[in-house]
Amino acid sequence: MGISLINHMAVLIVVAYVLTRTKLYSEVIIEKKITLKNGVILSLIFGLFSIYGTLSGIRIFDATANIRDLGPAIAGLIAGPLVGVGAGLIGAVHRFFLGGVTGVPCAVATLFAGLFGGIIFLVRKKKIITITGAIIFAVLLELFHMELAYFWSLHTGKISQTFGIIKKVIIPMIFANGVGIAIFIFIARNLVKERRIEAEKSKIEHELRIAHDIQMGIIPKIFPPFPDRSEFDLFAIIEPAKEVGGDLYDFFFLDDNHMCFYVGDVSGKGVPASLFMAVSKTLIKAHAQSGMSSADILHQVNNMLCEENESCMFVTVFLGILNIETGEINYSNAGHNIPYIIHNDGSITKIQNTKGIALGVLEDFQFETKSTFLKKDEQMFIFTDGVNEAINIKNEQFSLSRLEKIISECNKCTPKTTSMRIIDEVYSFQGDAVQFDDIAILVLHYRV
Numbered sequence: 001m002g003i004s005l006i007n008h009m010a011v012l013i014v015v016a017y018v019l020t021r022t023k024l025y026s027e028v029i030i031e032k033k034i035t036l037k038n039g040v041i042l043s044l045i046f047g048l049f050s051i052y053g054t055l056s057g058i059r060i061f062d063a064t065a066n067i068r069d070l071g072p073a074i075a076g077l078i079a080g081p082l083v084g085v086g087a088g089l090i091g092a093v094h095r096f097f098l099g100g101v102t103g104v105p106c107a108v109a110t111l112f113a114g115l116f117g118g119i120i121f122l123v124r125k126k127k128i129i130t131i132t133g134a135i136i137f138a139v140l141l142e143l144f145h146m147e148l149a150y151f152w153s154l155h156t157g158k159i160s161q162t163f164g165i166i167k168k169v170i171i172p173m174i175f176a177n178g179v180g181i182a183i184f185i186f187i188a189r190n191l192v193k194e195r196r197i198e199a200e201k202s203k204i205e206h207e208l209r210i211a212h213d214i215q216m217g218i219i220p221k222i223f224p225p226f227p228d229r230s231e232f233d234l235f236a237i238i239e240p241a242k243e244v245g246g247d248l249y250d251f252f253f254l255d256d257n258h259m260c261f262y263v264g265d266v267s268g269k270g271v272p273a274s275l276f277m278a279v280s281k282t283l284i285k286a287h288a289q290s291g292m293s294s295a296d297i298l299h300q301v302n303n304m305l306c307e308e309n310e311s312c313m314f315v316t317v318f319l320g321i322l323n324i325e326t327g328e329i330n331y332s333n334a335g336h337n338i339p340y341i342i343h344n345d346g347s348i349t350k351i352q353n354t355k356g357i358a359l360g361v362l363e364d365f366q367f368e369t370k371s372t373f374l375k376k377d378e379q380m381f382i383f384t385d386g387v388n389e390a391i392n393i394k395n396e397q398f399s400l401s402r403l404e405k406i407i408s409e410c411n412k413c414t415p416k417t418t419s420m421r422i423i424d425e426v427y428s429f430q431g432d433a434v435q436f437d438d439i440a441i442l443v444l445h446y447r448v
Contacts (some may be wrong), residue, residue, distance in 0.1 A: 013180060013183050013184060014131070016049075016074070016184050016187065019045065022029065023419075024038060024041060024162050026191075027336070028187060029128070029234025032081070033406075034079055034080060034127070037081075037329065039082055039086065039338060040080065040084045040086070041092065042075055042078075042079050042086075042087070042266075043075065043082075043083050043086030043087045044086075044312050046071040046072060046074060046075035047071065047075075047082070047086065047088075047090025048071070048090070049070065049071030049089040050068050050069070050072055050087060050090060050092075050094070051068075051090070052068040052290070053070055054066050054068045054094060055068050056279070058172075058289050060271060065169035065173055066090050066173065067173070067176050067177055068095060068106070068175075069091075069110055069141055069142070069177055070180045070267070071087050071174075072087040072110055072111070072114030073113040073116070073117045073137070073138070073141060073177070074111040074117065074184050075087035075088075075114055075117065076114045076116065076121060077117040077118075077121055077134070077185070078128065078188060079118075079121070079182075079417075080122065080126075081114070081115055081117075081118025081122065082118065082120070083113045084115055084117045085118065086111070086114070086116065086119075086247055087112060088110050088111040088112070088113055088114030091116075092108040092110040092111040093107070093206050101161055101162060101165075102153075102157060102162060102165065103170075105148035105149040105152040105162070106145070106148075109141075109144065109145035109402070110145060110432060111150050112141075113141055116137070116144075117137070117163040117174075120137065121426070128188050128189050128429065129185060130189075131182050131185050131189070134181045134182050134184075134411070135173075135178050135181070135182050137181065138174070138178035138181045139174055141177070142170065142173050142174045142177055142178075145173070145407055146170050149162055149165070149166060150162060150163065151164060151309045157339070163172070175428065176289040190256070197276035198354050203361070203427055207271075208258055208271065211271055215274050215277070215278070218278060218281065219238065219249065219250070219281075220236070220249075222400065223235050223236075225251065226253075228287070229414045231446070231448045232322070232444060232445060232446050233445040233446055233447070234251060234261070234414050234443070234448055235416040235418075235419050235442070236249045236263075236417055236418050236419070236440070236441065236442040237420075237423065237441055238438065238439070238440045239423060239438065239440075240438045240440040241269060241435045241436055244437060246266030246267070246268060246269055246273025246274060246276065246277050246315075247263075247264065247265050247384050247386065247438040247439070247440035248263060248265075248266070248280065248281050248440065249263045249264070249382075249442050250281055250284070250285065251442075252285060252288075252290060254288065257320070257325055258321055258324065259322045260318055260321065261442065262317055262318060262320065262384045263318055263383070263441075264280060264284075264286060264315045264316060264317040264440075265312060265316045265438070265440065265442055266280065267314050267315070267358075268313060269437075269438070272311065273313070276313045276360075277315070279402065280301065280305065280315045280317070282417035282446055283300075283301045283305070284301055284317070287301055288319075292404075293323055293330065293332075293369050294330050294331055294367075295332045295367040295368055295369040296340065296365075297332070298317065298319060298332050298334050298356065299365070301317075302334070302360065302361075302362075302363070302367075303358040303363055303364060305359050306361075306363040307363075309360050313360060314360035314361050315358060315359050315360060316329065316335040316336040316337075317333075317335075317359055318332075318333050318334070318336040318338075318360045318382055319331060319332055319333075319334075322374075322446075325373040326373070327370055327373050327375060327448060328373050328377075329371060329372050329380065330369055330371045331354070331357060331370060332367045332370075333354045334356045334357060335359055335361075337382075337383055337388070338350045338353050339380050339381055339382040339383075340380070341374070341378055342378060342379040342380075342381055342408070342410060343375075343378055344376075344377050344411060345411065346408050346411040347408065348404055348407060348408050351370075351380075353369065353442070354368040354369065376447070376448060377447065378446055379410075379415065379418065379443055379445045380446075381418065381441070381445045382443070382444075383403075383440065384437075384438065384439060384440040385441075386435075386437035386439035387403060387422060388400045388402075390426045390435070390437070391430065391433055392430050392433050393431055393432055393433045394422040397427050398425075402425075403422070406422060406425055414445065415444065415445050416443075419426065419443050421439045422441055423439065426439060
C-alpha cells in the first residue's frame with residue numbers, strides 16, 4: 001500500500017517539477033507576485049492535484065489511503081492561505097461527495113491542509129519552509145487528519161470501523177505525504193537558489209563589463225599614439241583572460257626628447273587586480289613626470305604600494321625611458337619578463353636584466369638602471385607571461401622558444417602587425433583551451 005502511494009505521489013512530483021519551470025511559478029515563488037489570476041490558476045492546479053490524490057488512493061474498507069492533502073498543503077506553503085484554501089476547497093468538495101464514514105472529516109482535513117500551509121507561509125513572511133519543517137508539517141497534518149476522523153466517529157458512533165481504518169492508513173499516509181511535501185519543497189528551494197545564483201551572476205557580469213570599460217578607458221588605445229612624431233612607432237594591446245584583467249601598459253612624453261613606456265602584470269585577476277592596476281598606473285605616471293630615473297620611479301612606487309597592502313598583491317613592471325634623438329633606453333625591471341630587441345636581419349636578443357623584484361613585495365628595495373640602444377628600424381618587444389605561458393588542450397605551454405621564432409620573422413613588420421601576429425598565434429595554439437592569464441604586448445619601433 002505504501003509503495004502504491006509513493007508511486008502516485010511521484011506522478012504529482014513530476015508534474016509539479018514541470019510547473020516549477022513555468023513563468024507562473026517563477027512569478028509566485030521568485031517574484032512573490034500573487035495576483036488574483038495567479039492565485040486562481042494555482043488553486044485550480046493544486047486542487048486537481050488533490051482530486052488526483054483521492055482518485056489514486058488505495059481503498060481500505062470504506063475509506064481511502066491517499067495523498068489528497070498534498071496539493072492544498074503545498075499550495076498554502078508556496079502561495080499563502082487564500083490559494084491553499086482554494087485548492088483545499090476543490091479537493092474537499094470532491095472528497096465530500098464521495099461519501100463514506102470518513103467523508104466529512106477527510107474533506108475538512110483537506111481544507112485545513114491548505115489553510116495551515118498558508119498560515120506557515122505568512123508566519124515565515126513568504127519565505128519557503130525548510131525541508132525539515134515541511135516534513136514535520138506533513139506529519140502533524142496527517143495526525144490532525146486522523147484526529148478529525150476519530151472525533152467524527154464519536155459523533156457517528158462508528159468508532160470501531162474508523163479506528164480500524166486509521167490504524168491501516170496512518171503510517172502510509174504520513175510517509176507518502178511527508179516524502180511528497182519534502183521533495184516538492186526541495187525542488188522549490190532549489191529553484192529559488194538557482195534563480196538567486198543566476199541573478200548574482202548576472203549582476204557580477206554587468207559590474208565586470210562596466211569595470212572592463214572603465215579599465216580600458218584609462219589605457220591608451222588610439223594608435224599611432226603620436227602621429228606627428230616620425231622618429232618612432234608604437235603599438236600596445238591587452239587581451240584580458242576575464243572581463244577585467246590585471247595587465248597594464250602606458251606611454252607618455254616626459255619632455256620633447258624623452259618618452260616613458262612600461263608594461264606590467266598584476267598578481268591575480270578580476271576586479272581586485274584591475275583596481276591594483278589602476279593605482280599602479282597612476283603612481284608610475286605621477287613619479288615619472290617628476291624627472292626621476294627609471295630605478296627611482298620604481299623605488300618610490302614600490303614603497304607606496306607596500307603601504308597597507310593587506311591583500312599582499314603585487315605587480316611586475318618593465319619600465320623604460322627612450323631618448324628619441326639617440327635611441328638610448330634607460331630601463332629598470334621589477335620582476336617582469338625580459339624584453340627582446342628585434343634586429344633588422346631577423347636576429348633577436350634579450351636585453352640585460354636588472355636587479356629588481358615585483359612592486360608591492362618588499363619596501364625600500366633599491367632597483368637598478370641599465371641602458372641599451374635601438375638602432376634604426378630595430379624594435380623592442382615587451383610582453384607579459386600570458387603569452388609564453390598560454391596553455392593548449394594538451395597542457396603544453398606556448399613557450400619562449402615558440403615566441404622567439406615568431407618575432408624573429410617580424411623584423412620587417414610594423415609594431416601593430418607584430419603584436420597582432422603574436423595574439424593570433426597564441427589563440428591558434430590554445431585552440432579550445434581556456435585562457436587563464438591576461439596577455440599584454442607593447443612593441444616600440446625606432447625609425448631614426
